[in-house]
Amino acid sequence: MQEKILLIEDDLELATIMTLQLQQLALDVTAVSTLNEAQRALQHHHFALTILDLTLPDGDGLSLCGQLRLCYPTMAIVLTTAKSSELDRILGLEMGADDYICKPFSLREFQARIKVQLRRIALLTTPSQPSPHNRIHLGCFELDSLSHEVHIQGKQLSLTATEFELLHFFAKHPNQVFSRAQLLDSVWGYLHDGYEHTVNSHINRLRLKLTELGMHDLILTVWGVGYKFNDKQLRRGAA
Structure with a gap:
């Protein structure tokens, strides 16, 4: 069954090109x-x-x-913006977008970025067999990659697909420091200069949600290097 994609673009020539590229991925646009x-x-x-x-x-x-983002929490959202509109990109990410692409962009990059989001959608909707490898249990923190659920001190954390994948990656590597470039490569599946705001905004959103459950130091900034998952916070939370 084809995934349905909504393309909102007022440049009709560009919209036609983007539609053709999406249809090449067997998508219903x-x-x-x-x-x-x-x-x-x-x-x-x-x-x-x-x-x-x-x-x-x-x-x-x-x-x-x-x-x-409010009405469709599992929907993937990709923004397209002019390179000069940095503030809009940041605001869009903070409001819940999963990614952004700066115009003008290459068709190869466009398809690659959409494939990343489609992979996340597939992970959410494709059944898999239960396994001990699906679960991460660190103190008061429980993550189940099968159900895409995270519980902290028994309370469920509501996350988008991208936020979940970012937190899952951190939890698999506690106390290991990752640069923004490494996170882009490992979580988003690409490495391009100028897209560091994607990482920053998702970490800001994660921190806000974690803070609401009392985990304000779970993702730490290592100044000049990157970010790390602080499992000491979890042990304190479980105490």
Whole structure:
């Protein structure tokens, strides 16, 4: 069954090219050019992934990004932005986008980035057999990669697919320091200069959610190097 993709892009020539590239990946694409058209499409279809241009003729794509994350927590959201709009990219990531692509972009890069999100969707929806390897148990922290659930002190942590994969990667390597470039390569599956904001924003969102459960020091910044998963915090939380 083809995954449904919502493409929101007002440059009709670019939208045609992007649609063809997505169809090459055997995806069912609905292409619209305004926020109003996007809202109507969302009322009638369930989309696995939305590709959202932040500059649209009838409004700001940032507001739609926030609505999508709130209403469709498992949907993948990829932003397309001009290289000069750094603040919009950061705001979009902070509001829940999974990734962004700077215009102009190569078609090879575009397809590769979409494949990363499709892989995450497949992990969420493909049944797998229970195994001890599916679980990570560190003090008061429990992560189940089969059900995509995380519990801390018995309370469930609500995460997007990308946030879950980032936390899962950290938990598999407690106290090991990773640079932003290493995290981009290992979690997002690509390594390109200029996309470090993707890592920063996801870590900020993770920290906010973890802090709400009393885990404010679970992901530490190692200044000048990167980030690490602090399992000492978990042992304190379990005490």
